[in-house]
Amino acid sequence: MLHTFAVYVDNKPGVLNRVSSLFRRRAFNIESLTVGHTETPGVSRMTVVVDTDEYGARRLEAHLYKLVPCRRVDNITAAASIARDLALIKVAATGEARTHVMQLVDVYRARIVDVSPESLVIETTGTEDKIDSLLEVLRPYGVVEMVRTGRVAMARGASSARRSVAPPSRPAPVAAESGGDVSHGSV
Template sequence: MSESVKRTFVVWVEDQPGVLNRVASLFRRRSYNIESLNVGVTQEPGVSRMTVVTHADEDTARRIEANLYKMVNVLEVDEITHKASIIRDQALVKVKAKRETRAEIMQLCEVFRARIVDVAPESLVIEIAGAPGKIRGLVSVLEAFGIEEMVQSGAIAMTRGTEAKMERRNQPDIKVA
C-alpha cells in the first residue's frame, strides 16, 4: 500500500444546482476527508471548476477519480498532485495595530507581498495570496501583534504551461474495485 499524501484534484463540472452537494457527498459516503474545497466559474459558460484537496494513497486517489467520473455532471477530472502546477490560497487577517506597531506590520506586509486593505484606529486588515506555507509564515509573525480575526480560502490550482485544460470529455479506463 502506498503512502497517504496530500492530493489535489481539479474537477470541471456542469454549473447546475446540487452538483457541489453531490461531489461533497461522494467524499462523505466513502469517508474521505476534504481538506480544502473551492469552486468557481471558468472561461467556458455553464462550466464550473472545483479544486479539491484531500489526503489519499495512490489506490484511493484512483478510486476518487473513477468515482468522480461516474457522476453525471462531472465533465473532467485531473489529479495534479505530481504535475507542475500553481496552487494558491488567499487569506484576510485582521491584526491589532497601534500607532507604535503599524510601521513594523507594514514592513512585514512588504516582505510577504501582502496588502493592507483596511485601516482602522486599532487594527489593520491584511490580504495575502500565495502558497499555503507563505500564508502560514505571515500569520506566524503577525501573532506577536495579536490576530483579532482571520479567514483563509480553499486552494485554487492550475497546471503550468500547456498542460490539461478540460480536454478529455470521456471517462478514462479506470477500474474500480
C-alpha cells in the same frame, strides 16, 4: 499525501452537494475545496484537496467520473502546477506596532486593504506555507480575525488547455416554453 483534483462540473444547483456526498460516503476528508466559474459558460471548476494514498486517489478519481454532473477530472498532484491560497487577516495594530506590521506586510509581499484606528486588514496570496508563516509572525501583534480560501491550482503550460470542456447541452423546453406541447419527450 495531499492530492489535488481539478473537477469540472455543470454549474447547477445541487452539484456541490452530490460531489461532497461522494467524499463523505467514501470516507475521504476534504482538506480544501474551492469552486468557481470557468472560461466555459455553464461549467464550474472545483479544486479539491484530499489527504489519501495513491490507491485512494485513483479510486476517488474513478468515482468522480461516475457522477453525472462531472465532465472532467484531473489529478494535478504530480503535474507541474501552480497552487495559491488567499487570506484576509485583521491585526490589532496601533502606534509603533502598526509600523512593525506594515514592515512585515512588505517583507511578505502582502497588501493592506483596510485601515482603521485600531486595526489593519492584510490581504495575502501564496502557498499554504507562506500564509502560515505570515500568520505566525503576526500573532504577537494580535490577530483579531482571519479568513482563508482553499487552494486553487492549475497545471503549468498548455497541458490542460488542450483538453477543453464542452458547455452543457441545453435542457429540453418546459411545457410553458414549448406552448404546452411536450410530445417530443416522455413524461
